[in-house]
Amino acid sequence: MFIHMQTDSLSMHSDAPLPAERPLQGSQCCVLDDGLSVVLTRYCASQALVEESHTPHTGAGVIVTFGLQGHSDYRERWGPRVDFRHGHTTVTAFDHSQGERHIPEGSPVLQLRLVASTGWLARYLGERYQSALPASRGVRSLAFQPTSAGSRAHLQALQVSLQTDSSRIQQHIHALSLLGEQLEALLPEPRHTQHIATADAECIVQAHEILLNELDRPLTLAYLGARVGLGEQKLKQGFRRMFGTTPQHFLHQQRMRHAHALLESGQQVAQAAYATGYRHPSNFSSAFTRFFGYAPKAIKRRKI
Structure with a gap:
């Protein structure tokens, strides 16, 4: 049996009455910079859960998701399936995506996401980020790989920092380190151009x-x-x-x-x-x- 829910930005509703035992879920969002946010999401569903989702992020950008516990997947309405798994890092580019999140029953799911808008990417990476974005609305999978040891250390520090509401500077440093490792490996090297008259x-x-x-x-x-x-x-x-x-x-x-x-x-x-x-x-x-x-x-x- 599936619990079917619809997500519109940060709100949820169900088309049918839910069982007495609702899935334990919640998201903690922290804006680190103009166009850069970190989101910590928890799920624990007693039954398999499906959420219809309209991406709440305006415009386009890149999301780096670190699987801290359990697994889930996202199925774009007209595009690919994207997997999120414990111990793995998933990098996706998005542009007004619509789809469904699938969370299996029983197993707790904990994920940390870094969401960077095109404006933020342009400030830090110049025009290099454009090659990663989808050609049309939707989602594009850029990477799915085991989380590195270096990233695990920054993840642990960032998670503790979020839970204790500690220094915003430290949060920013850890987030930039995590994004830098992923994006530098994916995006093309800057071109050293000759002078043009x-x-x-x-x-x-x-x-x-x-x-x-x-x-x-x-x-x-x-x-x-x-x-x-x-x-x-x-x-x-x-x-x-x-x-x-x-x-x-x-x-x-x-x-x-x-x-x-x-x-x-x-x-x-x-x-x-x-x-x-x-x-x-x-x-x-x-x-x-x-x-x-x-x-x-x-x-x-x-x-x-």
């Missing part, structure tokens, strides 16, 4: 704006270079140095994300295809499916 940089920024604003046009590298006054090779190399990707790849990403937004707003597949530069909806559908892992038609079914 001011005039060339202005042309590259202009090309970037064209790609953002003219997604419905057949934008080739040759056309883009001619339009901004740079050779194809110089444009490609300079664009990569400034934005971390090629013009072609950037254009493809923007087209797919724009198409996803159009489909979510109720437009038809053919309309989304034409709005993102595709003459044939079948070619668009193939590209969309390769990019997101599901067909454009699935967006309409999700809204039903």
